[in-house]
Amino acid sequence: MSATAVAPRLHGIRHRRITVLAVLAAAVLAGVVLSITIGSRSVAPLDAWHALTAPGDTESDIIIRSLRVPRTALGVLSGLALGVAGALMQGHTRNPLADPGLLGVTQGAAFAMVASIMWLGASSLLAYIWFGLAGALVASVGVFALGMVGGRGGPTPVTLALAGTAVSAFLYALTSALVLLDEQAMDVFRFWQAGSIAARGPDVVWQVLPFIAAGLVLAMINAPGLNALSLGEDVARSLGQHIALTRTVGVAAVTLLSGAAVAACGALAFVGLIVPHLARALSGTDHRWLIPYSGLLGAALVLLADVVGRVVAPPGELEVGVVLALIGAPFFVALVRRRKPVRL
Amino acid sequence: MTSIPLRLGGLSWRIRPRGVVVTTAGLALLALLMALSMRMGDIELTVAQVLAATFDPADPAHFVIMELRLPRALTGALVGAALALSGAIIQSIARNPLASPEILGVTNGASVLVVAGVVASGSAYGGTSGLLTSLGVPALALLGGLIGAVIVYGLAWRRGLDGYRLVLVGIGVAAVFTNVKFWLLTVGDVNDTGRAMVWISGSLHGRGWEHVQPVAVALAVLVPLALTGTRSLNALRFGDDTVTALGLRMNRARAAMILAAVLLAAVATASAGPIAFVALAAPQIALRLTRSAQPPLLSSAAVGAVLITAADLLARTLFAPVELPVGVVTAVLGAPYLIHLIWRARK
Numbered sequence: 259m260s261a262t263a264v265a266p267r268l269h270g271i272r273h274r275r276i277t278v279l280a281v282l283a284a285a286v287l288a289g290v291v292l293s294i295t296i297g298s299r300s301v302a303p304l305d306a307w308h309a310l311t312a313p314g315d316t317e318s319d320i321i322i323r324s325l326r327v328p329r330t331a332l333g334v335l336s337g338l339a340l341g342v343a344g345a346l347m348q349g350h351t352r353n354p355l356a357d358p359g360l361l362g363v364t365q366g367a368a369f370a371m372v373a374s375i376m377w378l379g380a381s382s383l384l385a386y387i388w389f390g391l392a393g394a395l396v397a398s399v400g401v402f403a404l405g406m407v408g409g410r411g412g413p414t415p416v417t418l419a420l421a422g423t424a425v426s427a428f429l430y431a432l433t434s435a436l437v438l439l440d441e442q443a444m445d446v447f448r449f450w451q452a453g454s455i456a457a458r459g460p461d462v463v464w465q466v467l468p469f470i471a472a473g474l475v476l477a478m479i480n481a482p483g484l485n486a487l488s489l490g491e492d493v494a495r496s497l498g499q500h501i502a503l504t505r506t507v508g509v510a511a512v513t514l515l516s517g518a519a520v521a522a523c524g525a526l527a528f529v530g531l532i533v534p535h536l537a538r539a540l541s542g543t544d545h546r547w548l549i550p551y552s553g554l555l556g557a558a559l560v561l562l563a564d565v566v567g568r569v570v571a572p573p574g575e576l577e578v579g580v581v582l583a584l585i586g587a588p589f590f591v592a593l594v595r596r597r598k599p600v601r602l
Numbered sequence: 603m604t605s606i607p608l609r610l611g612g613l614s615w616r617i618r619p620r621g622v623v624v625t626t627a628g629l630a631l632l633a634l635l636m637a638l639s640m641r642m643g644d645i646e647l648t649v650a651q652v653l654a655a656t657f658d659p660a661d662p663a664h665f666v667i668m669e670l671r672l673p674r675a676l677t678g679a680l681v682g683a684a685l686a687l688s689g690a691i692i693q694s695i696a697r698n699p700l701a702s703p704e705i706l707g708v709t710n711g712a713s714v715l716v717v718a719g720v721v722a723s724g725s726a727y728g729g730t731s732g733l734l735t736s737l738g739v740p741a742l743a744l745l746g747g748l749i750g751a752v753i754v755y756g757l758a759w760r761r762g763l764d765g766y767r768l769v770l771v772g773i774g775v776a777a778v779f780t781n782v783k784f785w786l787l788t789v790g791d792v793n794d795t796g797r798a799m800v801w802i803s804g805s806l807h808g809r810g811w812e813h814v815q816p817v818a819v820a821l822a823v824l825v826p827l828a829l830t831g832t833r834s835l836n837a838l839r840f841g842d843d844t845v846t847a848l849g850l851r852m853n854r855a856r857a858a859m860i861l862a863a864v865l866l867a868a869v870a871t872a873s874a875g876p877i878a879f880v881a882l883a884a885p886q887i888a889l890r891l892t893r894s895a896q897p898p899l900l901s902s903a904a905v906g907a908v909l910i911t912a913a914d915l916l917a918r919t920l921f922a923p924v925e926l927p928v929g930v931v932t933a934v935l936g937a938p939y940l941i942h943l944i945w946r947a948r949k
Binding site: 354355404416417420423424427428430431432434435437438441444445448449451452525528531532577580582586587594595 | 701766769780781795796799930934937940944945
């Protein structure tokens with residue numbers, strides 16, 4: 259095939275990719291509108307717009323600004339963060355079973371939160387989230403350090419994955435021992451475990467925003483290096499990649515993204531397990547596209563699941579994690595059955 | 603020389619000396635731990651007293667040994683062996699060190715039905731806990747485990763079975779089961795949640811001979827089946843295309859091995875709850891100890907039995923009279939050891 263024949267085809271692929279990206283972005287936008295307007299008290303889109311641009315003191319204005327907007331923002335942030343973190347994690351470990359909690363992030367957050375309730379008397383949501391974030395960061399750095407010394411010249415995918423699983427199991431065991439001893443901790447833990455973006459004020463959003471923003475930037479920087487790494491470490495090295503550096507940037511991004519998301523919204527890590535597989539069906543294996551696709555798809559799914567959870571069981575609500583699993587997973591299984599999965 | 607051939611009729615196996623050493627050492631350690639389990643507890647006994655009590659029905663300690671400590675320790679050892687074996691088979695088939703009976707839907711299916719049973723019969727819904735006799739929970743667990751496995755296998759089957767698709771379908775089904783379980787834990791009374799959590803963590807509290815029998819029967823039938831399938835497992839390592847090219851009947855061999863793994867995990871879970879970490883860690887520990895290319899079946903089983911027996915000994919003596927769920931101690935014990943092995947392997 260001559261060069262002149264290749265160019266238009268590449269152009270076509272690029273065109274299609276941008277179209278898909280636009281469609282996913284539109285889906286997120288639609289999710290934002292739904293999330294702001296639908297709930298136990300529905301608000302017409304025009305009134306909602308009015309509440310945002312020229313805030314008054316009516317009841318619906320207050321609901322929208324103090325409840326719906328932070329909740330929607332947290333949905334977008336956590337969906338973006340977990341989708342991107344999952345794509346990075348699966349790319350670095352080259353393992354379809356890898357989720358963003360694999361480095362011990364989820365269990366580190368859970369343990370720190372439960373321990374802070376029992377020993378430090380933490381009792382507010384904001385305190386849980388700070389402790390959860392700290393626990394996630396410590397656990398992840400610990401696992402990475404372990405993987406670092408475990409492999410030759412930087413952590414290998416298998417040592418990272420195994421070290422992460424072992425540390426997670428260890429922390430999960432400690433957490434379950436603690437909650438079995440303390441009823442109050444158990445009560446907080448069981449709701450955290452189901453995952454929710456409800457009833458978190460604007461301060462939570464501002465608290466996790468810098469971590470997630472930094473993580474997203476690192477993730478995009480990491481994408482080309484990750485593409486080279488997926489050809490195998492030897493090929494990547496001969497292409498001039500600094501392997502240990504690429505891995506460190508990737509792990510830092512995963513830690514920031516999933517640590518912040520998990521601390522704020524609970525054990526939603528499986529969002530990051532399933533979403534990249536869905537996104538890979540659209541993008542193929544190129545991480546420069548897979549990462550943004552995963553992020554947008556994650557945000558759209560979290561928002562959609564949250565809206566469904568609000569209306570499906572009135573007067574109560576279903577936790578977003580539960581709805582997400584019940585909607586997302588069957589869809590995922592159907593997709594896996596219909597076509598040959600894009601392998602990592 | 604790293605292996606010795608063993609021929610039996612038309613079949614032949616490779617016997618690896620390192621594997622034999624690890625398995626033998628494991629069994630010796632297991633015997634030691636079992637002996638300690640007989641001696642330690644609320645009533646401390648000497649070896650002589652244990653022996654006397656075992657064979658003399660009139661001895662006051664006879665009941666403690668024969669009805670409490672021995673069946674409990676045996677349940678633990680057998681459950682550990684069964685889960686480890688199940689994990690070793692699944693890790694070989696999926697060619698993935700992170701795979702465990704969870705991706706076959708067994709442990710999560712069992713958890714959903716048991717938690718539903720505990721919550722539905724608990725105080726929050728006006729039922730009586732008496733509904734759940736000691737027979738009720740194992741039956742629910744076995745049923746749930748088998749239903750879960752049928753769902754995963756049925757959804758993953760599509761003109762043959764692909765290891766990668768099995769893993770992906772397993773992830774999806776596990777997500778549904780786990781979150782239904784989480785949701786059930788939030789709707790129940792917090793006391794029922796506590797009881798359900800103990801079962802989810804894995805516990806050997808009050809296990810008797812009726813828990814020993816099913817696991818012993820399952821192991822007796824399935825271990826020989828699994829061992830005859832080792833050859834096809836070894837070939838699976840090279841990928842589906844190579845195996846087909848080698849002319850092995852892959853689907854049949856793989857289906858038989860998956861069935862064995864499912865039954866082992868389901869029966870073990872019914873007896874002691876989902877002690878999740880053993881199935882994942884024991885094969886990886888055995889693999890590193892024997893330095894083989896993929897999880898060795900018998901060594902994995904020995905490691906699993908040792909791990910749970912040691913964990914249960916600690917679980918019931920460390921903070922006596924308070925007893926920890928054995929699953930908790932298993933992870934606290936097994937995880938650092940696995941980490942140590944990973945650490946040691948560095949060059």
